[in-house]
Amino acid sequence: MFSLVSLIPIGIIYIVAAVLPAALLMFYIYRKDGIEKEPASLLIKLIGFGVLAALLSGGLETAGIAVLDRFISVANPLYLIILAFLIVAVVEEGTKYILMKAATWKNPHFNFRFDAVVYAAFISLGFAAFENIGYVMGYGLTIAPTRALLAIPGHLSFSVFMGFFYGRARLWANRGDEKKASTNRRLAYIVAVLLHGFYDACAMKQTVRSTLIFFAFIIAVDILMIRTIRKEAREDHPL
Numbered sequence: 001m002f003s004l005v006s007l008i009p010i011g012i013i014y015i016v017a018a019v020l021p022a023a024l025l026m027f028y029i030y031r032k033d034g035i036e037k038e039p040a041s042l043l044i045k046l047i048g049f050g051v052l053a054a055l056l057s058g059g060l061e062t063a064g065i066a067v068l069d070r071f072i073s074v075a076n077p078l079y080l081i082i083l084a085f086l087i088v089a090v091v092e093e094g095t096k097y098i099l100m101k102a103a104t105w106k107n108p109h110f111n112f113r114f115d116a117v118v119y120a121a122f123i124s125l126g127f128a129a130f131e132n133i134g135y136v137m138g139y140g141l142t143i144a145p146t147r148a149l150l151a152i153p154g155h156l157s158f159s160v161f162m163g164f165f166y167g168r169a170r171l172w173a174n175r176g177d178e179k180k181a182s183t184n185r186r187l188a189y190i191v192a193v194l195l196h197g198f199y200d201a202c203a204m205k206q207t208v209r210s211t212l213i214f215f216a217f218i219i220a221v222d223i224l225m226i227r228t229i230r231k232e233a234r235e236d237h238p239l
Helices: 010-032 040-071 077-104 114-139 141-174 178-205 208-234
Strands: none
Touching (some): 010 040
């Protein structure tokens, strides 16, 4: 007797397993945007920009690692710190932020504070979904549950805090206070970089201590992320 699963090409199964966690989190964020939904065309564009950010990041990180390898030995304890914070986090959060800002900063639909969380989440989850396809295709379905529980929510958490400050930047810009707008734009990027860098540094270290810190960090950030999403959605207001 043939099962339906046996009739589905294995590549499609891998892609679904890689993309589904990000899609479910996008749906969660979309549902939380209760006052005024963002147009589908803009959200699709942000997902596409997330894929573009992943492609750009791949090239930039490769170049950054090549430079790092010329000056610091892999055995040097600073190597992983520089790699995690100054290459991976700076590049990935930078490409996402720049493309998100290009697509949304002057967009007329950016008229509520929670919109910023939606924008950051969709571009970040587009990035994560595309990145996840590479991991699942390369390492098999066994890695999919771990990625779904750790990496995908990790990308979402970085984006939620980026969106938190990005929305406030737009609010202050609309009020004519460019100094506060600029400060919040910088915070949107810097906070995401610090969270991402710490996440990667702990994951790369692979010691018992770093693993314990890693899981404690994930639990704390996920709890704070969920509370932030709920609070921002509940207190959403026009910009």
